[in-house]
Amino acid sequence: MASTKAVILPLFEVAGHPIIFHCLKAVAKVPGIREVILVGYYDETVFRDFIKSASTEFPQFRIQYLREYQALGTAGGLYHFRDAILKGRPERFFVLNADVCCSFPLGEMLKLFEEKDAEAVILGTRLSDDAATNFGCIVSDTHTKRVLHYVEKPESHISNLINCGVYLFATECIFPSIRSAIKRRTARPRLLSYPSSENLESSYVAQDDSNETPEILRLEQDILPDLADSNRFFVHETKDFWRQIKTAGSAVPANALYLQKAFQSGSDELAAPSATIVPPVYIHPSATVDPTAKLGPNVSIGARAVVGPGVRIKESIVLEDAEIKHDACILYSIIGWSSRVGAWARVEGTPTPAGSHSTTIIKNGVKVQNITILGKECGVGDEVRVQNCVCLPFKELKRDVANEVIM
Template sequence: MSSKCVILVGGGTRGTRFRPLSLDIPKVLFPVAGRPILSHALSALAAVSSIKEVLLIGFYDDSVFKDFLTESAREFPGLSIKYLREYRALGTAGGLYHFRDAILKGNPYRLFVIHADVCCSFPLEEMLKMFEDKEAKAVILGTRVDVASASNFGCIVSEPTTKKVLHYVEKPETYISNLINGGVYLFDRSIFDVIGAARTARLEDSLAMVEEQLGEDDGDDVTETLRLEQDILVRLAQADGFYVYETRGFWRQIKTAGSAVPANSLYLQKLFQTDIDAPGLARASAQIVPPVFIDPTASVDPTAKLGPNVSIGPRARVGPGARIKEAILLEDTEVKHDACVLYSILARGVKVGAWARVEGSPITPAQHSTVVLKNGVRVQSVAILASGVSVKDEVRIENCVVLPHKDITSDVENEIIM
């Protein structure tokens, strides 16, 4: 039976937490482990034989995805990949409903819906099996987090044996469960009936206010803005046929700019474990602590030491004696001799001088916050240098976020440099 997938990519009005990196490139196209975030989801989808079409839904201008779609067509010849642009931000469920005719074209039996900012092992085949075994109407990917972090996500209460979802709350004020929403869903066609019912209920609840404040012509626009998590999943949990597949694989959300570093680590480790001969994956040696990805156009001096969990982008240059660890270097970056870059992201065209040191604080993939306390101040655990930043020789930068095109000429720590 045929399946289809929708990837929710957001839009230019969102993603502010990914700044300053999103000033140059949309979050969903930011490279982790040498590939755009979106490409990791597409790779997983391409491995599912029943999926032939993927629709990207968002509010970005069409030109944003033009080159990506061309490259993806070559990389994934078995998938038809298209971008559908919302006329305005409609919310995660509103966009699905608005494009329901395009989504249902070809009469797909099942529909995957994936949030583009999810980094995970994508156990899609396992979700399909649960869907069939349970004769489900919906399956949600769930994962366990520590109790302290659970309230930052949508929380799921399920029946321990059957895995039927009994209750769903988005970002609860009190502890509900540490089984959280992983941002990957599998629905049957009835999901559009549920969204339609929510839309009708919204209209009935707000019609008087809409007519008074906006006029009747705008009322339909208000009801089209629906959120999958807050407006739809709660309804599914009140009916039969909604199940949770709890993954044992890795999972992380890519929300803040700093979260790209642990996501980079997770994807590199997966690649190293499953395809050691993958293009760009460097062989272990005295100077390479795997996993390390090096773009073929990059130049790395043989005396530089890299890894673990490092991605080096196109045309990047790493000089003699440099040390790079837990870091992402984008295209055209330069790290001069004997410099050190740890727990950091260097955006396009960043220059780090000789003997300079750019570093953040260690975090693990299990930590779902990239904020740490330094001298009583909440700062990014990952040092982030936006595009065009220049760090002079022998300068030390620690736990800082530096906005584009700044020259750093003296030591700085725990600051946002505007």
């Protein structure tokens, strides 16, 4: 989702709450958690309001944000802030990537950790063989659940059990492992190829590596493959939902998954089912929805949004201060902050097969977004149809448009 400011993905709202809120909600169910540390490269002010409200919502643990001096990767960030992490002398700690949507079965991971006297536990799930190679793949022992081999985005199929981006580490194990990886990187010369003047074959020369920051380390590529050599690295396989949220478009299926989970648990945040509410549907208390509008399933309506008479909304997110005028239709779309959709207009994406992890489709030989996204303060005219488009902020659409990026 584009706007005048870069969108902070962890704070993008799905199912009525910022993505990172769902992580905290899961963490709050684990007894004994005393502190939550958010690590990233965003400016400190970005999370200030969220941390203030979240600290009220979750008083049982302290929440703080630590900013990296440059993007260090997950393992690099852990190591850089190791003193802050180890300050309370924890024996183990969870690491959750903020760009995933799942039920976060942290309790089950903790149970496995204790049963196996593990050094590390990773959360895994099964995907199709074709989809699995787009993620980190885990080869495990079916009976013991021990991780035998780990490869990040392999070139060919090795397993359909993939890394969900949720971990539990023993402090005595993970930091020495990262330190060893840093030492290997520092000691290893960088090799540059150049054409030989004699035979044009590749020759190599060792270069000083001091200009690179050895602290930049990726957990998946630099650490997990080595942990697999240990006999104490295990995988907990979840049968529940999982989704990666890398783009604004992927927030729509994530929104559906969180809403369905909330509905199954009987959450009182959701709108009551009725003739015009097809559950699950979330409506912010400050939003205004005409009683003749039909919403759902899998719809979130943000703060101060206005939904007019006869409107139909399905599988979509309507963000705060947006206005949907009478008899408009919104399907598989994100309506941006303060955007306006005119009367009898139609804004729609294309449904994808259940279980698909792609947010693109092929239309007329061109890859396009299957979710239509209106950026901040966009306008769609009366009776205008917008299909499979990404519309950047502050644009006025006065004619039908399909399969385009509107800049």
